[in-house]
Amino acid sequence: LGVPTQSTARAVAIMKASATAHIGETNTPALGGKRFRKMETQQGDCSALVAEAGAYFDRVIGAVS
Numbered sequence: 001l002g003v004p005t006q007s008t009a010r011a012v013a014i015m016k017a018s019a020t021a022h023i024g025e026t027n028t029p030a031l032g033g034k035r036f037r038k039m040e041t042q043q044g045d046c047s048a049l050v051a052e053a054g055a056y057f058d059r060v061i062g063a064v065s
Contacts, residue, residue: 009061016057024050 021027023046029036 005064008064012057012061012064016054016061019057020050020054023053 025046027036
């Protein structure tokens, strides 16, 4: 599609950071700025889900690189 692979990998890495922050509840108003949103979620340990989601993003980055 004409998009450099380095730019695509960087965009996916940004999506990974955003998704894992939302899943792991590590997003804060200071980090999010004007675009900060707090989602209603169940409380608990989501570290395994964060790791799994991160691994999927890493696979995508590896596939486009």
